[in-house]
Every structure is written in structure tokens, then in C-alpha cells.
Amino acid sequence: MPKWTHLGLVAFLLLSAATAGAADIDWWENAALYQIYPRSFQDSDGDGIGDLKGITSRLGYLKEIGITATWLSPIFTSPMSDFGYDISNFYDIDPIFGTLSDFDALIVEAKSLGVKIILDFVPNHSSDENEWFEKSVNREEGYDDFYVWDDGKLNEVTGEREAPSNWISVFGGPMWTWNEKRQQYFLHQFQVKQPDLNFTNPMVREHMLDVLKFWLDRGVDGFRIDAVPHIYEKREANGSYPDEPISGWSNNPEAYDYHDHIYTKDQPATVDLMYEWRAYLDAYQAENGGDSRVLLAEAYSSVETLSAYFGNSTNLGTQLPMNFQLMYLDGYSTARDVVGSIDYWMNTMWRDHQTANWVIGNHDTIRVADRMGAHKVDLLNVIVNALPGASVTYYGEEIGMSNVEIACTGDSCEDRDGERTPMQWTPGQNADFSSGETTWLPVNPDYVRYNVQTERGVARSSLNIFKRLQALKSSSAFLSFKEEGGFSYEAVTEQVLQIIRTNKISEEYRILVNMGNNMEILDGLDSKTYEYVLVTAYSPRYPGNTVNLKERIILMPYEAVVLRWHA
Ligand code: GLC
Numbered sequence: 001m002p003k004w005t006h007l008g009l010v011a012f013l014l015l016s017a018a019t020a021g022a023a024d025i026d027w028w029e030n031a032a033l034y035q036i037y038p039r040s041f042q043d044s045d046g047d048g049i050g051d052l053k054g055i056t057s058r059l060g061y062l063k064e065i066g067i068t069a070t071w072l073s074p075i076f077t078s079p080m081s082d083f084g085y086d087i088s089n090f091y092d093i094d095p096i097f098g099t100l101s102d103f104d105a106l107i108v109e110a111k112s113l114g115v116k117i118i119l120d121f122v123p124n125h126s127s128d129e130n131e132w133f134e135k136s137v138n139r140e141e142g143y144d145d146f147y148v149w150d151d152g153k154l155n156e157v158t159g160e161r162e163a164p165s166n167w168i169s170v171f172g173g174p175m176w177t178w179n180e181k182r183q184q185y186f187l188h189q190f191q192v193k194q195p196d197l198n199f200t201n202p203m204v205r206e207h208m209l210d211v212l213k214f215w216l217d218r219g220v221d222g223f224r225i226d227a228v229p230h231i232y233e234k235r236e237a238n239g240s241y242p243d244e245p246i247s248g249w250s251n252n253p254e255a256y257d258y259h260d261h262i263y264t265k266d267q268p269a270t271v272d273l274m275y276e277w278r279a280y281l282d283a284y285q286a287e288n289g290g291d292s293r294v295l296l297a298e299a300y301s302s303v304e305t306l307s308a309y310f311g312n313s314t315n316l317g318t319q320l321p322m323n324f325q326l327m328y329l330d331g332y333s334t335a336r337d338v339v340g341s342i343d344y345w346m347n348t349m350w351r352d353h354q355t356a357n358w359v360i361g362n363h364d365t366i367r368v369a370d371r372m373g374a375h376k377v378d379l380l381n382v383i384v385n386a387l388p389g390a391s392v393t394y395y396g397e398e399i400g401m402s403n404v405e406i407a408c409t410g411d412s413c414e415d416r417d418g419e420r421t422p423m424q425w426t427p428g429q430n431a432d433f434s435s436g437e438t439t440w441l442p443v444n445p446d447y448v449r450y451n452v453q454t455e456r457g458v459a460r461s462s463l464n465i466f467k468r469l470q471a472l473k474s475s476s477a478f479l480s481f482k483e484e485g486g487f488s489y490e491a492v493t494e495q496v497l498q499i500i501r502t503n504k505i506s507e508e509y510r511i512l513v514n515m516g517n518n519m520e521i522l523d524g525l526d527s528k529t530y531e532y533v534l535v536t537a538y539s540p541r542y543p544g545n546t547v548n549l550k551e552r553i554i555l556m557p558y559e560a561v562v563l564r565w566h567a
């Protein structure tokens, strides 16, 4: 055989092996997802609050940093009692954010850039200012049972009427509130202004499918389903609601943790509802073409429960039940702790479904810089992008944004504001988030250093590390994750996490992360020669340096590196 033919054959074999993995991966399985909090991403009209036109103008940035799909926290008509998680009209855009035609323009731009758009879908409740609720209060035909209503019960000792059960709402205080007009209690798992819809009513489920259809028709690629565990509540055959047992986790009877939520979270019917919605999306795709439409699920539940929401071979459920395990780590967490968190997911979800996703932040959780320490932001970005599966980035984590301490004013105090401050784009006024005099939340004063424009020009900035990580996600070794032996992870010492990604033929990456504040000495990790392809700010190495892993290597405190071997 002439030499070139031989080489050609080898090249062909390598190439086909390298791409074999990619072929059977659907886009969401390996996606870089990005959460935008619309109030805080980009303001276009100077009122100090972010809006749709602002987001549209920044979609190019998402493309630049390698994002596959972005999910937007709610943009629908709302009195903003819970900043949009209290929807008064599921079919329209709140004027603060713009109009339906602004939304259509956003979709056009997103499609031309190839960035997918996922909307927040808040089915559990509406605003009490939604016309559905008003109709229900007035017992209008068709709407009588649209929400969860009950007479309550008579206290035999005091002779007074009281709530149907002892349930406590997620934000504290009773889950039942008396409505004077209708003369009944209504249920709200969250705020009083967020009455729960009654999903045992088929009309409600139909309305919700209609909402999905409305936005699918406008071109969205999927939904993040809000508050999934809270959709159904237990109701006995006799119509009563059973009290929840005391958990022992709290001494405050008004606090959510006071009870074990065995009757108000993760009820069996919720699993079926996930199947129903997934089937609806799949049917929509079959009919209309295009890529898979996806469901992300927000569920603070056990991994076993998330596995049920994901479904099985007969019943498909939500593709991305969000994995919050890594959010429970803190500044003291070692590499072994990280491995423990990863294991909890992998030992169930990977074993049973070959799927993974990794979330390290959202609008309800203090930022990584505050939870784990500013020097660990890059480490966490490396970990979530180096692990197989989808990564989920909360806006600003890619530039190392941190929380702002926000003083409470008046009687309203939102303790989650700290992680919702404006995106930091440039060192200019208001970080170029808004041209207005003031912004709805203060811009973090650290924006002069931590901002997109400045970080673009700093070789080892969080932003540049993040971008390189996204590029790696599409390399053949990273795309081979569903193949036997395509990846592994372990704590090689108490403080050093090693992740390996390989196509087992031509390319292998070793990602080493030192979670600790000591130098770590590693001997004889492997016998091949590797090149440093990514180094963090704490690394004394340079990209292009090489090392044979037969030799000792030293990792500095908080250093993370990506090493590449290729045939
Ligand atoms: C989810 C949202 C949170 C909201 C709650 C009620 O947990 O992430 O921000 O307050 O649902 O809708």
C-alpha cells in the first residue's frame, strides 16, 4: 500500500472515531447554557432597568463567549411583586421589558446568531392580579376551580375557622390565606400574591399547554419550568388536606423548614405532568421541524426524584432537571467534597440515563465569589465546563461578579437582590448597563476591574478562561463523553481534582484543579507528554509549556490547568 493511502486510512479512522461520539449527542446534552436576569442584563431606554432590546443588543456577546442557549427569567406582564415570577398575563411582555414585537426581534437576532432562547415558564401560580384569579374569586363559569380553594376547618376548642392544614409557604407564614370576597381560603406555596393554580383541574392543564404553544409559535427553543416540586399538593379522598409533620430542622413554626414537605412537594402527579409537557414539545417538533425543544426543571429535590422527572425509555420527561449539588459547596470544600457532590449525581443520573448538567449559580443564590471565595470562581467555571454534560452559567459568573450588600428599605426587603445587580460591561458609567441616572439596583463598585471590556484584554481573566473552556467543549475528546471510558474524575489528593476527557485514540485532556490553599505535589500521574492549553491566574505556567506526567508536577494554591495530549 503506498504510504499516503496508509496515512489517509489512519486519518480517516481517527476522524471517524473522533466524530462518532458527536453524532448521537443532541444539542442540549452538551450545551453551554446561560441564565439572563432581564432586569439586570442591559437597559436600552435609560430607565435603569434591563429590557428586551437591551438583551437583543448583547446577543453577540453570548455568541462570542460560546453560549448555546440562554434562558431568560420571566419577561411577562406582572405587578413585579416577585420580579416577574408573579404573572398577570402569560401571553404578553411586561412594558418594563418591551413589547411582543421587541420579543420577535430578539428571536430573529438570536436565530441569525445561532443562540437558542429558552423562556421561564411559571406554571405553579399566577399573580393575584391575573384575570384568571379575579374570575375564580367571582366563581365565574369555568374558573371556579382554577385555583386551590377550601372552606378551612372549625377549631373544636375555640370554635373559630382556621386554615385547612398546617402548611407553611416557602417564604414563611401560612400557605393558606382567607379571601373575603369568595369567603374561602386559597393556597399559595410562595407569596400571598402568588396563588397556586389547581393542576387537578384539566382546564388549567389545557391553559398551560396553550401558553407553551403561544411561545413555541413565536420561535422559542424551550422552557425552564419554575418551582416544579410545588405544582401538586396532597388532597385526601374526603377533600381534606393532611398536616405536614414537624421536621426538627427549625424551631420557628412560621419557617418553611419547620415541616417535612411530604404533602406539598414532589407529588406523584408532578412526574406525569413532566411527561405530558415533554410529549407536547416532542409532538410540536415532529410537526414543525427544527431542533429538539427542551425543558429545564427547577427542582430542589433529591437526585432520585430528579431522575423520575427525567423519565425513562417509555416516558420521557424534562431533559435538564437542574443539578444544584455543586451549589451546596462552600469555601471549605475540598476536592474530595467536590467529588462527593459529583458522585451523588453521577451514581444515579449518569448510571441510569447517561445525562448530566451542572449549575453553580442563579438569581436565588449568592454568587460563587461570595459562597466560595473570589479566588475560586475560575476553579468552579473550569469544573462545570470540564465535566461531561451541560453547564449552566448565571450571568456575570463568567467575569467573576460578586454580590452587593443591599440595605433594606421600608418594609420590603428582598434578600436575593445581592446577586441580581447589573451586568458589568465596561469601566464606563453604570458599567454601560444603563445610560440612566440611576439603576434599579446599584452596580457593584468593583465593576471598574471586573467587566467584559477590561477582561477581554487580560490574558488570564475569568472571561478569557471561560471562553477557552467553551471552545474545549466542542473538541473531539470532549464530545466522546458518552463512549465507554470517555471521561473520568477523581480526587488525586484531598485538594486536587482531576478530570480526564478522551477520545481514546488521538486526544486526551487532563484538567487539574487545586481547591486548596497549599502547593500540591503530584507524582507520576501518567506517562505521556502534555501541553498546557489553559492556565488560570494562579498558575506559574504558560500556554504552550509541555510536561511529561512521569515527572513530578506542582500545583500552586487555587491553580487550575488544562493539559492536552495528542497523537
Ligand atoms: C423559583 C424562582 C424564584 C421565585 C419562586 C416563585 O424558585 O427561582 O425566584 O421566587 O420560584 O416563583
Ligand code: MG
Residues within 6 Å of the ligand: 124, 189, 196, 197, 230, 231, 232, 233
Ligand atoms: Mg402548587
